Amino acid sequence: MIDIKGITKSFGSLQVLKGIDLHIDKGEVVSIVGPSGAGKTTLLQIIGTLDKPDSGSIMVDGIDVSSLSTKKLSDFRNQHLGFVFQFHQLLPEFTALENIMIPAFIAGKSRKEAKERAEELLAFMGLSDRASHKPAELSGGEKQRVAVARALVNNPAVILADEPSGSLDTKNKAELHQLFFDLRDKFGQTFVIVTHDEGLASITDRTIHLKDGMIEKTVEAGAADNKEESADNNKEVSAEEPNSSIDCI
Template sequence: MLKAEGLKKSYGTLQVLKGIDLQVNKGEIVAIVGASGAGKSTLLHLLGTLDKPDSGQLLMNNENVFVKNAADLARFRNNAIGFVFQFHNLLPEFSALENVMMPGFIGGKAEPDLKKRANELLKILGLSQRAEHKPSEMSGGEQQRTAVARALINAPSIILADEPSGNLDSKTALELHQLFFKLRKELDQTFIIVTHNAELAGMADRKIELADGLVKL
């Protein structure tokens, strides 16, 4: 489903990634681990097409994504990839429902269909009673679950999560981790998760450890 071959990335004279090869299959939950500075977030940005590698290629559903022009790549990213970050990045002036719908609006989808799907996702995530609440009226865990629903709204091929529980207490973090497995079971969703959380990494189907810009064998 996703295959990275020889990804390299430098910033100035600092070589962060030195040739990353990895493959993720549909329905897998894969954890990317490693010490700070190992290149985890840089790799996630490349896998999410938020940045381009200096060399190497990324295939998603057998499509070489980095040959696309900027506009086509942005459309591809919006439709095929969902993102969950450590800080939920919800828009404070909008309700949970409106935040969840936002990537669909960007993708030009019809509002009635979007609203129906957003409400379905909020129900799956136990947030039906929070649909009209703004982020400031929700707990940290509720905000992060709203961010997960937003990541799912366009039915992406894969969800990329960067320290998704890093800003949550241990109980709420465990609930979020369990939610990922529920979504895999119910929606056949694929996840790549960068985490320092040993418990979450241990729950994943596979762990990929980065060290000094390479996959540690």
């Protein structure tokens, strides 16, 4: 699905990415975490063809994006990628339904086809009754769900999200996080999510830890839980058998 090999990127004398190798499978929900300045957003922008690496190669959905012209890159983004940002970026003069339909129009789809797809997504999001509302009439959680629907309207292979729940309260944040997995299960998209939210990172299929422009480690889903369970079991054994040679973690 996504194959990244030897990606480097510098801004002036500052090297932000220092040789990133990464493979992401179809249907995975992957989070990218790390301290500020680690290169998370830069990597996401390069995957999304919004920026070009200094060296290395990127294959997305079987296409070598580095070989595409500017026009073909624009078409590729519209057809294969969806973007979700921390702030919804909805156009205030259009309704929720119209905002969702815009990328479909850019892709050359008919109004009927775009409207049917947008209505399908609004129904899945539980927002059918908000279709005619403009952004100012929607709650923060509703706006972000409309933004997710907009990202999905062309049925892209990959959804790229940069701090998607950063501006939401706890309840809406939890609902949005669950939505990503529901969407993956229903529509089969791959999700790559840059986040500082430990709760979101902990439930993704895989967490990529970046530090100083390099992949520091990769944590598979459930690894942290298994470690905690092992620690708890060791503590129980120690409590029951004071003379046991098993060390507590």
